[in-house]
Amino acid sequence: MMLKPVMCHEVCIGCSCCLLSCPVWNRTRDRSLTAQGRNKALQGGATVEDISNAIDSCILCGACEPNCPEGNDIVGLTIEQRGLLNMTRKGYPSWYPATEAKPTKGVRLQYKEVTLLAGNALKNDKDLCEAVLKLLGNKSITASDDGSDILRSMEAGLQVDKSRIDDFIYPLNSAGPLVVAEGGLRRHLKEWLPDKKIAGLGEALLSIDSIRRSLGPDDLYVIECRGFHSDYARLVRFYDRVRLETGVQLNLDLQRIAIPTGASSIQASEDLEAAGCIEQVKWILYGRKVSRIIVENLADIDAFRRVTDIPLVHVALLA
Amino acid sequence: MKFTSVEKGCIPPCNVAPNSLMGVPRVQTNPSRWHGDGWQGFVEELKSKGVVVREEKWERSIFVTDAGGLAFGLPHGVVRPSSSEDVSKVLIAAQTHLVPVITRGGGLSSEGEAIAFGGLLLDMTSMNRVLEVDRENMTVRTEAGIFWHQLAEVLRRDGLDYLSAPLNMTSTVGGVLGVGGIDINSPRLGCSADQALALRVVTPTGEIVECSGSENSDLFERVLLGYGQFGVITEATMKIRPFTHIKMRYLYYSSLRTAIEDLQLIVREDASDYSGILTVMDSAINLLVAFDSDGREQEFDARWRSRLRGHGEVSFGVRLALYYALHPWRIKEALYIVDRRMKMVPEFFRPEFMREGKIEDRTVVFSRAVWKFWGGRQMVIPDLSASAEKFIEAVERGNAVCRKYFRYYTLYCVGIKKMEDLPRYEMSCMPPGATDFAYGCEFEPMLKDKDYSRDYLQSFKNEIYDIGVDMGLSYYRFGGMMKGYIRRIFGDEMVDRHLEMKRKADPAMILNPDVIF
Structure with missing residues (x-):
């Protein structure tokens, strides 16, 4: 597993700012399950085993990070804590990935074009994937290896063989701009390919005039939160411009943090409700007058469908 | 100056010792840690009433200090109440077993007021639901453990805002109403506590009381800016206003x-x-x-x-x-x-x-x-x-x-x-x-x-x-x-009068004993 050095729990000053956007806090109202609770407990001498519930509760949406006045790498810290916890676990939670990321065997390609890292959900929806590729331009291609297994393993704090990551990155080195559908991968790609131009799927598609023009004040546009928070300083301004230009409603809270559904978390892959996604969707919709919901992340569609019959559409289908 | 003799092992009736600074004028007056007698009986009573007391050290250590970061103390246990009834059960048992109860909201005190030096800590942030937004009368009813920012999040979906709160998103409604609260609109609107219209308060003896300017007004006036001495605010009705950019x-x-x-x-x-x-x-x-x-x-x-x-x-x-x-x-x-x-x-x-x-x-x-x-x-x-x-x-x-x-x-x-x-x-x-x-x-x-x-x-x-x-x-x-x-600034007459009120309201002097009295 390649973990970048994280600032340790000692950095936490206990201000509670991270709580304000935390979906686990919203659902449980239990401070001990939040980043603040974990850090303060560790400062007080707790072991990772003591706080295992808190470590496992986190859905790694990253909403806490832009709120942290100390700039603490909370997602990185949580992944590291999961790694430490894995060393002493007797059994993994049921939502842990069934297989670990293993080195691939095959021919190493080298991409040259705009490269879409589609992720499992988009790859499985072939028509939509085709539509996305068309929108990204004639020369765009889908990467055959999109690193989904790496992402899942890293989220779970599992060891990922360095050669597996090398295999994944190698063809991307020569690629054109990357368009990444799974937001969770972006924070790692930023580290592995620091000079590469990397955009989220939503950002790439919203750069197309016809898509932006089709948005209006009655629409609720649901930003994929993990990618958004991993490049917050830049993207908060990008989406703010979209809001100003189109009047579209966004799933941002007052701090301009994307309210996560949690649907792309590994916990939600087993049980949307237990992962708190339904509550989160209800909160996103609370008090809003909306006639259409547009999502960047396919996983969000299922979560919204369980709560509302407002028409749902993927951003790629707006063109 | 009157001194009341204190039986060994009991919580003293007045922690504001008249000579607390005598001889040590430049040294802080840290409270001593509560010894823990009666704790087990207290916990058992609460458990029998369905109140969960968290006693693991790692959970207690979350609350070891406040925003000031200069005072440190560990409670014996933590309760995260989900209702006024939970708070009532805690206070009734605390009166019986003489266990100090410390209320904590955002923990933004800077002098250790929200720290438990032993006893039970009530983490009020678990009570954070907005109960009713009344657009017609421009009021909101909310549980008092809510962060002001959370309240703003809910009100903004209706294009509304609260009147006044400290410039800190993680202070709680109950905590601020209890101490006053200052905002840059305080020159027009008064302190934050002045926007409260009605409260639900659990008294130190566990009664759940609705109070306002017209109903149980004595309690209302004592609890607002009362530094948690006369009751625990569990719900509040406050004025609101249309949201504006400034x-x-x-x-x-x-x-x-x-x-x-x-x-x-x-x-x-x-x-x-x-x-x-x-x-x-x-x-x-x-x-x-x-x-x-x-x-x-x-x-x-x-x-x-x-x-x-x-x-x-x-x-x-x-x-x-x-x-x-x-x-x-x-x-x-x-x-x-x-x-x-x-x-x-x-x-x-x-x-x-x-x-x-x-x-x-x-x-x-x-x-x-x-x-x-x-x-x-x-x-x-x-x-x-x-x-x-x-x-x-x-x-x-x-x-x-x-x-x-x-x-x-x-x-x-x-x-x-x-x-x-x-x-x-x-x-x-x-x-x-x-x-x-x-x-x-x-x-x-x-x-x-x-x-x-x-x-x-x-x-x-x-x-x-x-x-x-x-x-x-x-x-x-x-x-x-x-x-x-406290005595130096407010004088014996006022402090003794408030101490007398406190003794009547809180016979065992268990509620927030390290804050004022």
Whole structure:
């Protein structure tokens, strides 16, 4: 597993700012399950085993990070804590990935074009994937290896063989701009390919005039939160411009943090409700007058469908 | 002075010892840890009533200190109540077993008031639901453990906002109503507690009581600004208003006295909707004014701007540059001011929070800046609260103390409208002699990147507080570690009267015993 050095729990000053956007806090109202609770407990001498519930509760949406006045790498810290916890676990939670990321065997390609890292959900929806590729331009291609297994393993704090990551990155080195559908991968790609131009799927598609023009004040546009928070300083301004230009409603809270559904978390892959996604969707919709919901992340569609019959559409289908 | 003998093993009836500072005038008065007798029986009673007490050390250690970061204590257990009934069960059992109960909201106290030195800690943030938004009457009913920011999130979906809260997103409604709460709109709206219309309170003996100005008004007046001595606020009904963007304007001064005189003019004549002073030491003094509407801003420009002596930023920058050119031995200070300005100003103008030159969600912008530029592992913020007549002298004396102790510091001054002579203002941050307005000043050293001993920080606080005693002022923060000042500042007659009320309300003296009494 390649973990970048994280600032340790000692950095936490206990201000509670991270709580304000935390979906686990919203659902449980239990401070001990939040980043603040974990850090303060560790400062007080707790072991990772003591706080295992808190470590496992986190859905790694990253909403806490832009709120942290100390700039603490909370997602990185949580992944590291999961790694430490894995060393002493007797059994993994049921939502842990069934297989670990293993080195691939095959021919190493080298991409040259705009490269879409589609992720499992988009790859499985072939028509939509085709539509996305068309929108990204004639020369765009889908990467055959999109690193989904790496992402899942890293989220779970599992060891990922360095050669597996090398295999994944190698063809991307020569690629054109990357368009990444799974937001969770972006924070790692930023580290592995620091000079590469990397955009989220939503950002790439919203750069197309016809898509932006089709948005209006009655629409609720649901930003994929993990990618958004991993490049917050830049993207908060990008989406703010979209809001100003189109009047579209966004799933941002007052701090301009994307309210996560949690649907792309590994916990939600087993049980949307237990992962708190339904509550989160209800909160996103609370008090809003909306006639259409547009999502960047396919996983969000299922979560919204369980709560509302407002028409749902993927951003790629707006063109 | 009357001393009541205390049976060994009992909670003393008065922790505000009349001689608490005698012989140790420069040392903090830390409370002693509760010994733990009766704890097991207390826990068993609560368990039998379905109240979960968390006793694991790692859960308790989450609450080991407060925002001040100078006092430390561990509770024996933590309860996260989900209802007023839970709080009631805790307090009834606590009276029986003589177990101290400490309430905690955001934990933003700076003198250890929200720390449990043994006993049970009630983490009120678990009670954070908004219960009803009444657009017709423009009120909101909410559980009191809610963070002000969470309340704002809910109200904003309806285009509404609360009236007034400290510029800190993670303070709670209950905590703020209990101590007062100051915002930059306090010159118009009073302290935050003044927006409360009705409360649900659990008394120290476990009764659940609805109170307001017309119903159980004695309790209502005692609990507001009551520092948690007379009950636990579990629900509150408060006034609300339509949400507005605000237009900020900044005036710069090099003289504290001039800036304060202008602030007082603005407050007295209701020239702006928001006002306050924020400084970088006493060298760069910023008087901020803000407006809810263009009309108010235009009126300000027409009637008051020419009477104010503050400069625009460019003009002030030139003056400052000239000053430091003539005082080159203070170059480090100049560089600090420039660095502070370069880092802070963009934070107040982040494009995602600006709409046509106005700030959207000012509390978010300010609160983020507060944590980023003034927050830290330790926060030392002694304060003084004075009548209009005494305020300038109080600030100047406090500023001299800051200069003596620290190279870098900030002063934050704001006016507070006094609604009427309400009982809630007695023994509170409202100073004696204040008529229509009181004024407060916080003195905050910049502690980042430098370690100071606790004794040094405490000595600094004591010197600020001594000014209050000397001038007959009051404080925002007089509980916890500073409670040794309570008799000195309020006098025996008032303190004894409140102590008598406290004894009646809380026979075993178990509720928040380390805050005031």
